[in-house]
Amino acid sequence: MKIATWNVNSLKVRLPHVLDWLAANRPDVLCLQELKLEDKSFPSAEIEAAGYHAAFSGQKTYNGVAILxxxxxxxxxxxxxxxxxEQKRVLAATVNGVRVICGYFPNGQAVGSExxxxxxxxxxxxxxWLREExxxxxxxxxxxxxxxxxxxRDAHPDWKDEIHVSPAERAAFAALTGLGLADAYRLFPQDDKSFSWWDYRxxxxxxxxxxxxxxxxxxxxxxxxxxACTIDKxxxxxxxxxxxxPVIAELEL
Structure with a gap:
């Protein structure tokens, strides 16, 4: 079973990329974040034509998640x-006995902000909630x-901003792994400076x-x-x- 996740930063803009990637990689499950579109605008026909069922939870301009x-x-x-x-950030579904939870976690803007x-x-x-799930x-x-x-090691050595790397955020991540959840990417040897996000600037x-x-x-x-767990650049x-x-994990089920 191949499970992937990808923040597409606007499904409307990136739909051709998503469809091409699905055709080339054929994941069993693809979780998407930052759809940035309302449910009525979700490209259900295109996703179905690609051979996928879809559940989605969207809103205009911001956020939004989907499981294909x-x-x-x-x-x-x-x-x-x-x-x-009110923010559409979490979607859960069961696929062939596997509970899949797709999340678009808040950015946080700046340490100390609202x-x-x-x-x-x-x-x-x-x-x-996950403790019960x-x-x-x-x-x-x-x-x-x-x-x-x-x-x-998950941030470039020259990253100077506190957001995304603050002790409070890392403690929250550790609380998730403390439930017994394992970071799939770190189950295997990986190259140094392996990242999944890069600013446009x-x-x-x-x-x-x-x-x-x-x-x-x-x-x-x-x-x-x-x-296996890999990042597809x-x-x-x-x-x-x-x-x-996209980040992809392969499971021998």
Whole structure:
């Protein structure tokens, strides 16, 4: 089973890239973030023609998440239960017995800001919900754009901004892994300066000035069957690309 995540930074703009990537890679599941479109504008016909079922939760201009699957989706859930939030950031579905949770984690803007406080509240609510989800689903994947680089090696050495690398954000990421979730990418040897996001400005991609903020976390049952996890930089080289690259985990199920 091949599961991938990709912040497309506008599905309307990046739809041709997504369709080409699906055709070339044929993942069983692709989780998308930052759709930036309302549900009525979701390209259901194009996704279906590509051979995929879709669940989605969108809003105009900002946020939005989707789960695309070659198999039928069951048990679809929207948002974090019990957390009052108008922002469309979380979508869950079960695919062939695997509970897949797709998240577009808050950016946080700046340490100490109101948006940063919201990010920490959101992360705490997500963690408590996942504690219960893991009791109900032995095979669970949490994936998406976390907007957190969990370790120093996940950020370019010259990254000076506190956001995405602050102790509070890294502690929140550690709380997720503390539930028993494993960072699929770190289960295998990886190249130094391996990132999944690069700013559009200052030639960041050319200079590999980036962050690894897109993650696939696996429950213990799935960690044991994960055989690979990679970052596909090819879409970042396209014309008008997303600023993120897809991350792919392969499971021997």
């Amino acid at each position: 699957s070659r198999s039928a989706l069951a048990g679809i859930g929207h948002g974090i239960p019990g957390f009052d939030d 948006k940063f406080a919201y990010k920490l509240r959101w992360l705490a609510a997500l963690t408590e 893991l009791k109900a689903h032995q095979r669970l994947v949490l994936t998406g754009d976390f907007n957190i680089a969990p370790e120093d 200052m030639g960041a991609f050319r200079r590999n000035f980036g962050l690894r903020i897109d993650h696939i976390l696996l429950s213990p049952a799935l960690r044991d069957v994960c055989c 090819a879409p970042r080289k396209l014309e008008r690309p997303s600023d993120h690259a």
